[in-house]
Amino acid sequence: MTALRRAVRDVLDRDACSGCGLCAQLDDGLRMELDSDGYARPVEAGPAREAPDAARTFARACPGVRVAAQHPAGADRHPLLGSYFAAWEAWATDPEIRLAGSSGGVLTALHVWLVSAGRAARVAGASADPAAPRRSIPVTITTRAEALAAAGSRYAPVAALTNPDAFVPGSAVTAKPCEIAALRAASDAPAGEKPLLLSFFCAGTPSQKATDTLLEGLGIGREVEVDALRYRGHGWPGRFAARAGSTEVSADYEESWGSTLGPTTQWRCKVCPDGVGESADVVAADSWATDERGYPQFAEGAGVSALIARTRRGLEVIEEAIAAGVIAVRPLAMEQLASAQPLQTARRRYLLARLWGSALGGRKPPRYPGFGLARLGLGHPRRFAQVLRGTFRRVRTARGRRR
Incomplete structure (x- = not known):
């Protein structure tokens, strides 16, 4: 057994795997599959075919081994939400994009602008599998239509780093915070040549089985072929919605995430230091209104994202997008965002x-x-x-x- 495969096995034995797919990128003989609990895990599908220095890269970049906080020079730092250069409430100025997104559609708007303006040759992200919409897969976005098809959260396992486009200079990447941390740590390219890194506040990866359980509770059995499925969007916070033939079902956010999906998040997510995307250049999140106790309110409304520039590069991208009229913004205090994100702040504390x-x-x-x-x-x-x-x-x- 190679040093890399011994290290991968150790991460699995400690139940520390986040399912990012980095190891499968480092060894072509590994493949990401759903395990018996419904989480994405590496399996040995063939003899080891490793990238140069694969074991060393894995040791410094696998989120099941190590994640280091980023402290960019000149950035302010919030003790619970991390380093930042600026923060706003933001939303897509395009009504179609704002409606399709999970909150204000900001990441989708940035995807469209980055590829259409030539700021990125492609965006590596995730979307529903067109052949099996219950499942989520890595995708590459090069057009507005592809960006809209990938809009909205995917509350299910997807190994974003199995997409080789995530590692190509000139790309942008939108992925979970653990995947972005792995990508930043794995790359030895000069700062200006690294892909632009975008992320979002993440409460954890639920089991794939939870999606099937939710569908079954709404009347679509596990054996039924689903034609379309979205977890959020088409409003804020948006409803879980699925279609199978002539049958259409939906559930509100509290029923879908709160009662069924959220409780199944994998163990590595429960001990995550960085659900707030500190390793990214740009981070988006829900900017919830809160009640008198400080708890988020989930009444439907026009979507609004929190938007954070984590690096100077991220700040430049956001300011250019604002100037281009792609997104509209208003100032946001980090303490206000912290009060709207009690799960993230309590987990870090x-x-x-x-x-x-x-x-x-x-x-x-x-x-x-x-x-x-x-x-x-x-x-x-x-x-x-x-x-x-x-x-x-x-x-x-x-x-x-x-x-």
Whole structure:
């Protein structure tokens, strides 16, 4: 067994795999498939055919091994939301794009503009599989029609880094934060030649089985061929909607994500330090309105995205898109965004407790340098201890079931 395959097996044994697909890009003998729990995992499909220095690249870039916080020179830093140069509330000025997107359609608007204006030769992203819309696949966007087809969130596994276009200079890439962190760490190209990196706030990757469960509960059985499926969009937050022949079903955001999809997120996502896309150049998120308790409200309305420039390059791209009339913006304070994203802020604040609880329970977590997790967590000792104990019990119980 090669050094790379030993390292991949170690990540799998620790249940630390995020399903990004980097290892399959480093070794053509690996293929990403859904495992018995419905998550994307590498399997050995043939003899090892590795890229140069594959094991070293994997060691520094696999999100199941290591994710490092980015601290660009000159950036401000929010302790819970990371480094940034500027932040706005934003939305696509094109009504069709704004409607199709999960929130304000900002990433889709940027995709269209980047390829049409020649700022990027292509955008590597994800979309529904046209042949099997229950599933999500990596795609390459070069036209407005392809960008609209890929609009909206995909709350299911997709290994974005199996798309070779994600590694090509002159491209842009939109992917989950863990995939963007892996891509930035894996690339040894000069900064100006790296792909433009775009991401979004991510609450985790649900099991593919959860999509089937949701459909089944709405009356479309697992054996039924689905003609179309979207998780969000066509409004904000938008409804989960599917069509199979003459049957059309839908569910609101709280029923789809809150009750069915969200509870199945994989373990690596529960110990993620970076659901907010610190490694990207540009990040979008839902800019929810909040109630008097500070909790997000999910009433339908015109979509609005939070938009963050993480790097100077990202700032330049956003300012050019604003000047071109592609997106409309208004200022956004990072504290306002933090209050609208309680899941992200709580996860970051108490992540060290989860990491310690996981390690004590026998499941070694990845390493996360530079995020200031000790300073965040140890400032709230009582809650820290509660999270640590709870994580320890869950990990011990899960490991007991596997034996």
